[in-house]
Amino acid sequence: MTETTDAPRPIGLGDAAPNFTARSTKGQLALGDYRGRWLVFFSHPADFTPVCTTEFIAFAKRQPDFDKLECSLLGLSVDSLYSHLAWVRAIEAHFGVAIGFPIVEDPSMAVGRAYGMIDATSQDSAAVRATYIIDPDGIVRAINIYPHTVGRSVDEVLRTVAALQQTADGKRLTPEGWQPGEAFLAPPSEQLMEGDDLGWFCRTIDAA
Template sequence: MQKGQTMNNGMTSPIPNATAPHPLRIGDTAPDFHARTSQGEVRLSDFRGRWLLFFSHPADFTPVCTSEFLALAREYSRFEAMDCALLGLSVDSLYSHLAWLEAIRTRFGVEIPFPVVEDPSMAVGHAYGMLAADAHDSATVRATYFIDPTGLVRAIIWYPMSVGRSVDELLRLLAALQRSDNGEVMTPEGWRPGDDVLTPVPLTQDGVRDAQGCWFYPATPDQSPPK
């Protein structure tokens, strides 16, 4: 059996990209896998048809990771309203995940509503570039992937172990990705629903001369109603 296929208790994770020669990039098809989670077995392709925020955390029972899970749980309804599922992962075992999530519920009164993947073989982590090629433990970056309804990777963010992610920024990025897909517009720095959007720039001299306002910064009121 090839490296990256053996999972805990005889389960398999068929990841053809597990030994890919290049890291996962924006525009790539997200590698499919089958794994156990805190909510039962899942396959990544099960999420096709909606957006997915797939993210790794260095380890269970750690301060920064706990803060992130609390924030994601509290904003879960906002992701759901934007038709975006959440899926966590670490190389910790399923039993560790279950104990940690129960400790969060008991200590903070917060239920974690999304599944968390176990990856003790590090097969999924290597396929997604969440771990260094020679990693042998859970000391890894906080990798975050936005995967669109067709299964393509649309955004990648890495954070170091010592810095927690901003859930507000993840929601903002999701909204910007969805808005740019919903019409031929781009979103400027710090864009939020309701802000001006950017239209394509002219590609000819005549177009530049005929353009209204600043031709290379074509900001215009957004005609699409905020969700």
């Protein structure tokens, strides 16, 4: 049985992530269990599918990098817990990769609909490949949604988590293509942005 709080609309950046309680491959859990840590909460269309399998292998292999950022991983699909467990065993048997993070079952699509992962009129989740990055206070800080035909980039998810952590205080920005260890941009003041002078754009802050 999966229980969830209803969301009046699809959640957006800055919204509190809807709480839920559900069964997973690691036992019963609630979203609130992750308070105090960053969380990457991602849905996949179905177990035993080629793109999803490559994604889960990639997430599992990079879990130590997420751990260094004090960021947990949590997967979800409409498949049953028994399907999740069989899929996890098959991945380990065929690829030698253990999936160390939980995968939540959502057969009623209650969680997916609360998050806007699944359209309210949809009868399945075939078009959903959503990622939500949630901060330690339970606030959604980034959302990424792909069609079922396009796989995610785990490197980009890691980069986004690192960027969000480094800019959380609002005192610096990350430029295009920023990678951990590189310099930041300084937030421009209104005075500096007046006129046509782009000198404010060149103000950088050294990496911590």
